[in-house]
Structures are given as C-alpha cells and as structure tokens.
Amino acid sequence: MPAAAPRAAARLRHHGLLASFLGLVLAPTLASGLYLFAIAEDQYTSTVGFSVRTEEMGSALDLLGGLSSFGLTGGGSASDSDILYQFIQSQELVQRINERIDLRAIYSKPGFDPVFSFDPDGGIEDLVDYWKDMVRISYDSTTGLIELRVHAFTPEDAQAVAQGILDESNRMINDLSAIARADATRYAREELDNAVERLRVQRVAMTEFRSRTQIVDPSADIQAQMGLLNTLQQQLASASIDLNLLRQTTQPSDPRIAQNERRIGVIEELIQREREKFGLGGGTGTGASTYSTMIAEFERLTVDLDFAEKAYIAALTNHDAAIAEAQRMSRYLATYVRPTLAQQSLYPQRGLLTLMIGGFALMLWAIGMLIYYSVRDRR
Template structure:
C-alpha cells in the first residue's frame, strides 16, 4: 500500500514538475506568442590600398584587405546603446518592438528605459563576428517582415557611417601635421616677400646688384677720363708755361673728375664719408639678407607643399569602406519563436530537475 502511494506521489510530481510546465509553455507559444520575422545582412570592413606608381612599375599591387580592428569596433558599436538611441530616433524601435500587446514575454514594454531597450535590442538583434575573416553577420528580429528589414538596413547604414567617420578621422590625422607645416611655410614666404617689397619701395631700387654694376661702370668711365686728363695735363706742363689757360682748365677738369669719383665712391660705400645706411654697401647687404630669407622661405614652401601632397596622396591611397555581401533580406514566413525547440528545451530541463529532485529525495529517505 505504501509503495503504491509513493508511486502515485512520484507520478503526481512528474505531472506537476514536467508535464505541466511543458503544457503551459506550449500553450503560451502556440496561442499568445506573436510570430517574429528575421532579416539578415552581412558585411565586412575593407581597407583598399591603391598601389603607388613605383609599385605599379615593379609589378606590386596591393589588394583589398579586411580591417580587423575596425571590425572589432563595429561589432561593439552595433551592440551599443548609441546604436539603439540612433535607430530609435530614426525608426521608432520602441513602437516596432511593443506591437504585440498580448505577448508580454517576447514583446517590449514601451515604458521601459533606454537600458531596458538596449538589453531587449541584444535579444532581438544577433551579431555574429568572425575575427579570422572579419565578416560580420547581423540577424534582426521583428514582429513584421518589413520592420525586420528596416532594422537590418538601418544597422548597415549606421555601420557605413561609422566606418566613413573613422576613415575621415584617420585621413585628417594623416594630413593635419603636413597641412600645419604648409600654412606656416606660406606665412613665412608672405612675410619674406613683403619685407623685400618694402625694401624696394623705400630705396626705389629693384635690384641693387644690377644698379651696382651700373654705378661701377660710371666709376670706371670717370677713372678713365681722369687718367686721360692727367696725361694731358702732364703734357701741357712740359710744353707750356705755368700760367697757361689750358693748364688751368685741365687742372679744373681734374678736380671736378676727382670730386665726382669721390662722390660715386661714397655712394658705393667705399669712401670715407659714407651716408650710413644709404650707401650701396649697406643697401646691398640688406638686399642680400632679404633675398636669402626669401629663397629659404621659397625652399621651405616647396618642401612643405611636396610633403602635404604626399600626405594627401597617402591618405587617399588607403581608404576604408563597408562591403556588404548579403543585402538586408525580406522574410516570407515566420521562423521565430522556435516553438518546438523551446517546448522541448523546457521539457528537457524540467525532466532533469524532476529526476534530480527524485534522486535526492530517495537518497535521503533510504538513509533514514
């Protein structure tokens, strides 16, 4: 009689602990759970390095490679709260996920916080990432086929925007230093040219070197005339008296030529009575200093311009982009929730718990 009671109790516990949960689960799944539709999109982050001319000549060409670091960032971004907030503002995720009013288990409570929505997002959007190949597959669930595809499309668009932003930041970082150096070189060249222009405006001399050559020619001509006049005067002294008018005229001519030579030499900075900064020696020294500054500024500008062009070419040569090998799909039939699988799982775990509890009970009973 006691054995029969134990068997009845064991059978009752089996019904309550295993059969009842299975029936409740199956009843809910088949009567209240709303169908869910899946949309799948798959893509990868590609970094395409365009070959330089030297590499083309050598027959070496870069091929598109996967950006694993960018894919890691993208994997975290898709599951982040920022992605949820962005798509909620764009698409209205709360409205999409809270449509099944009679399904509190699989539906989203519209009064939930952004943290609740993020947790629910990670339940409804599965991200599969293969670090070896860099491929990312996203499966979005929703209670309407169109909503699932809209969510998958939004994920792909926001992912592409993130990769574009990362590429732009990397490009700006690559060219920022070269651009700053170019701007400094331009300002240095402008200042050097302004100083040289101011010098020419003040002195009214375009090129002191050319002007000096002209003055040297004048000085050489005067010295030649002086030598000829001295010879004529010597000849007159030998053939005439001391008071001869021609001799006095030759001496006056000599004095005028010598005075002119002295004045020209003072202008060239070679005389004893120079005019300070206005003599040709000072002007030529100042002009050469300004010319050297301008030449150095021009060389710096050319070097900075070449470095800037090279940095821009390097930034353009390496570009990131999102390559989608599976476009967002549109489901024709519902595959979720997996009612048979969920019911079988509940039954399996309930049976395991029931068996464990029965073993513990009989073990304790036998010891008594």
C-alpha cells in the same frame, strides 16, 4: 514452497517524490509549451551580411613607372570591423534606427506576449537590452565578415530593421573614411598654411624695402655704381697723363695746366664720393654706413625670401602627395547578403525551447533528489 513477498506499500516520501516531479518538471514544461504554442507570436528573420573593404589605387606616377597597379585588397583592417561590430550593438545605433522606423512600435506589436514583446514604456536602456536579443550578430575576426539575423513580428519589419542597420553601418564607415582622409592631410595642410604665411611675410618685407629705398635690385645698382667708378678712374688716369704731358711740353703759366688740374680735382672728388658709398673711402660720414646697411638688409631679405619660396614648394608638394595618398585608400561596406524577406516564421523555436525547459527542469529536479537522499542516508 515459500510464500510470496508482500506488495510494498507506497510511503509518504514516494508521494512527495511524485508531487515534486509533477510540480517542478511536468508543470513548468507543460506551462512553457502551452505559452509557446498558444500565446507566443511568430517571429520572422531577415538576414544581412557585409564586411569592411579597403580599396587602394596606384597613383599615375606609379602606373607610368611600373611600380604598382590598380588593386583591391582582400579586406578592411581588423580594427574597422571591430569598430563596426561594437557599433551595431551600441545605444547610438539603436537611437538612430528608432528615430527612423520607431522600434518601440515594431517590437510591441503583439497584443499579449509579455515574454517576447517589448514594453513600449521602457527606456532607451531597456530597448538596447531588448535589441541584443532580437539582433543576433555573427562575426568572423579572421575574415572580417559580419552576418546579422534580425528578428521581428512581421517579415517587412524584420527587413526594414536589417536595412536600417545596413544603411547606418555604411554611413559610419563613410564617416571613418572621411576622418582618416582628414587626419592624413591635416598635418600637411598645416605645414602648407605656415609656408604660405611665411612666404607672404617675406614678400611684404621685400616690397616695403624696395618702396623705402626706391631700389628694385641693389646688386644691379652696385654694378652700375662700380661701372661709374671705373669710368671715373679711367678719366682720372687720362687727365693725369694729359696734365703730365702739358707740364713737360709747355710753360707753367699755360692755362691748360690749370684747367686739367681743376678737371682732375673734380674727378677725384667724384671718385671719393662713389668710394664712400661702398665704405672704401675711409670717410666717417653716414652715407657709406647707410648704403652698406641697405645692402646687408637686402641680402638678408633675399635669403629669407628664397628660403620661404623653397619651403613653400616643398610644403605644396608634400600636401599634394598627402592628398593623393589619402584618395588612394578608401573604406566602403561590401554587402554580400542583402536584407532578405522571410517567407515563413522560424522563431521562436517552440519545440526546442519546450524540450530545453523540460530538460533543465528535469536536471534540477534530479539534482535535488540526489541531494535529498544523500542527506537522508547520512542520518
């Protein structure tokens, strides 16, 4: 019967293996578990959920014409939600809420918790980094839904921080909506201001022309002058006929012939003056030139004023349409979960964190042992 094999004696490397397991795996796991269960403060969570929505209302003309109807879009634009997502993680939001409820005091409440509490002497950059650990964001880019889980060391503080985020997000969306409306109407407003200024200048020019010439409407004045010229020409024709009849029926010395000749001369002189006003008499005086220049200036002013009035009407219509279109679309924050008040502490997840630390330490220790024996076998 063969003899039994001698019992293997533990070697130095075996003791080193056990010591490394105790030091690298068991000790960190026990220390972390002791800290989590005995020292770490309870954390309470407040949940809030919202999304950016855009409301579109049809105009009165559209409703009367049956072109559109009142409706509500399925959600805001993706860019608005992306902006809000980045804003919640920004230093600006942290500063606003810190000024409102003093985040340093809220997150430094534990008497001794160097891992999960905030150092009240930390700067704003430290507070922003700590904020990202205490405010967890879940964002669905396809639906635009944003859900936040806000942690704090009391239920009331967690709810206050969540309410602050909701209020500041709502304020930011309102600012974006106001900026969008201002941008939509700014160009139309500038065009309207230019049209108003152009119309004012043309009306002032027309008023100055009428004050200078003492003529309200040169076209009416021309018609009156033409009527006078036609009347003088009729009188001239009648006087010429009377003169010819007198010459045929009376003696050349008849005083009525001389009287009619003087009358004809006066009428011809008046006709010549009236014709010179219109530039038709062939005269070289400045009267015809001045009157023609005045008529040309009036026609130019009339065309410019008419154009300015039409441009003003078009700009005013465009401005009103831009305002109506801007008012038809407005962004707002739709809250589907109001900030909740926690009933019990769910964080830190002590058991899960202990297992994770132990598992990670065990993995590192196992990798180290594999490397050690691989190197040892190669010698």
